Amino acid sequence: MIETFEKFNMPRYERVRWQIQLLLTENKWDKDTPLPTESELSDKYKVSVGTVRKAVEKLVEDGILFKQQGRGTFLKQPNFEASLLRFFKFRDKDVGYLTPTGLVKKIVSISGVNIINEKLNLHNNESLIYIERVRIVDNKIILSEKIWLPRSLFENLVTLAPEEFENLLYPFYYKKCGQFVSSAVEKLSFIKNHIDIYLNSDGKKDLVKVCRIAKNLKGEPIEYRESYGLADNFSYEVNIN
Amino acid sequence: MIETFEKFNMPRYERVRWQIQLLLTENKWDKDTPLPTESELSDKYKVSVGTVRKAVEKLVEDGILFKQQGRGTFLKQPNFEASLLRFFKFRDKDVGYLTPTGLVKKIVSISGVNIINEKLNLHNNESLIYIERVRIVDNKIILSEKIWLPRSLFENLVTLAPEEFENLLYPFYYKKCGQFVSSAVEKLSFIKNHIDIYLNSDGKKDLVKVCRIAKNLKGEPIEYRESYGLADNFSYEVNIN
DNA sequence: AAGTGGTCTAGACCACTCT
DNA sequence: GAGTGGTCTAGACCACTTG
Known part of the structure; x- marks a missing residue:
């Protein structure tokens, strides 16, 4: 999978973004269950925190996640x-x-x-x-x-x-x-x-x-x-x- | 002016964003006249390049600027x-x-x-x-x-x-x-x-x-x-x- | 007090465009 | 080849939330 991403010259933050999106399909995220923290994600996917931030930012723009300073990052339940x-x-x-x-x-x-x-x-x-x-x-x-x-x-x-x-x-x-x-x-x-x-x-x-x-x-x-x-x-x- | 911004706890990238927006009101930008480069802007406003990038990103999102790798950043002429x-x-x-x-x-x-x-x-x-x-x-x-x-x-x-x-x-x-x-x-x-x-x-x-x-x-x-x-x-x- | 995201820096290397 | 933006890193400090 990762090799595929690399072959297509996909930037790392895009790869991370898709990994996270995959994570989100697990039926366990509600509005009070935060995602792994940015530093956990950066360890998990072997990229810097800045790269994770960029991936998450994109997902926030898409209206899929929302962040709350001091609390964490959550799956957005659209209404x-x-x-x-x-x-x-x-x-x-x-x-x-x-x-x-x-x-x-x-x-x-x-x-x-x-x-x-x-x-x-x-x-x-x-x-x-x-x-x-x-x-x-x-x-x-x-x-x-x-x-x-x-x-x-x-x-x-x-x-x-x-x-x-x-x-x-x-x-x-x-x-x-x-x-x-x-x-x-x-x-x-x-x-x-x-x-x-x-x-x-x-x-x-x-x-x-x-x-x-x-x-x-x-x-x-x-x-x-x-x-x-x-x-x-x-x-x-x-x-x- | 800058003091005002600081007082309101406005982040630097927001301040830079407004400065750039002010720049843009000068009637001299067309689709082939690039803005000052990121490093020029970072010198001018005394912030790091990363901060300039964040300001510009916002303006791109707003549909006001567009960037072209290798050429520069331009005022968008909306149609x-x-x-x-x-x-x-x-x-x-x-x-x-x-x-x-x-x-x-x-x-x-x-x-x-x-x-x-x-x-x-x-x-x-x-x-x-x-x-x-x-x-x-x-x-x-x-x-x-x-x-x-x-x-x-x-x-x-x-x-x-x-x-x-x-x-x-x-x-x-x-x-x-x-x-x-x-x-x-x-x-x-x-x-x-x-x-x-x-x-x-x-x-x-x-x-x-x-x-x-x-x-x-x-x-x-x-x-x-x-x-x-x-x-x-x-x-x-x-x-x- | 501990842990989260928010801001900011300085610097590296890559990809693209133009001349 | 020179100069632009694009990606990425490692680390610092701040602001906010929660126990």
Whole structure:
């Protein structure tokens, strides 16, 4: 392995970075379990502390680790549920922005669906778990979600009833199935005159559709999700450099 | 100045970063004029090369500088015109994605407008330049833009006719007025049944509206722009970490 | 007080670009 | 060949957190 890295002229800090990333796939890091210290890592991988620091810095930039002076370096548990606010902002009269709660309405095991399996890098015959879920603010459904998971990775979910799911799905995946979501790609589009059983009872509406592929630390897709919301609630802000 | 920095416990690399940023506001850096070398900077600011490197790294992350091994470090000329593709993707049958060309239709000097002046951090009585501009792909208008500039900074533009503007505005601002756009905030929203004189001749349409505040190196707003496009053409993709 | 990450230095050698 | 940034080291001292 190390020889391979060397052959490709990969700098040591990159090599260390991948070693650490490998370390992180072990299911034992939570927000209070620090990684080995910088000097331990520098001993382990036979590089200077400065090189370890550079590797770790990259992982911090990627949002995978976070450091706390005096305490240590930790695996970051991203909160995508809150960061759906990237696309939708639901403003309360008094409080400001709200985080919607999640409620699973339906969960079934289904056979492979070509276009979904493709997004999840699965063979067409591999079966899936399909979930319907709504997001609620102030007793009002404001988002409707369809979720597809590779059954092979999420076997432990198939026997659960909708009520047994928790409010936030990604920490739940990790607890029940050891699947850790570390990044995602979202694609946004606009669809007109659509109907959604959870979202609008009174006919067709203009909706915003967000397609998300969520990935684990290795960059492998582990969830495909489509979120629908009313276009009226939509708001998005981005910084450009 | 330096004492001030020290008092606030600002690390040296941060201080150096600000010094460099100050350097950059001098109107003499283009894509072929390298900054002073790392060792020159380390002499000048009385810190080690490693500290300079850290300062420069930050500026590279911010998209303000770029480095090229063997050549030097340069001020980055961001191409926002191309990066409007952040929100709109216009797909050509053959070529893939296209960069639209820009055409100024109208330029006038106007008195202050409260809501605009606010966005530009101007007093209400300060006057503005107002520009209407369209973006064209394949002989078809696909974006309509309204642009407001502080007249005090862009005095040199008021005497120009629409034809005298170049395809890309931001390099043009820099050439004519020494105003360098280095970052921006964009806000996206949907508007229904709107009419736009350049965009749609056959009545009201659903539009996507992108409001942009463009800023100089000091973070001061220097342009406010509203871009309108048909919702059908809209597509946006984002990575989350 | 002990241990963590945060800052900073001085110097070495490598990889690339230009002339 | 001269000069640039790219990688890497070994060590110092500081700031913060925890027992």
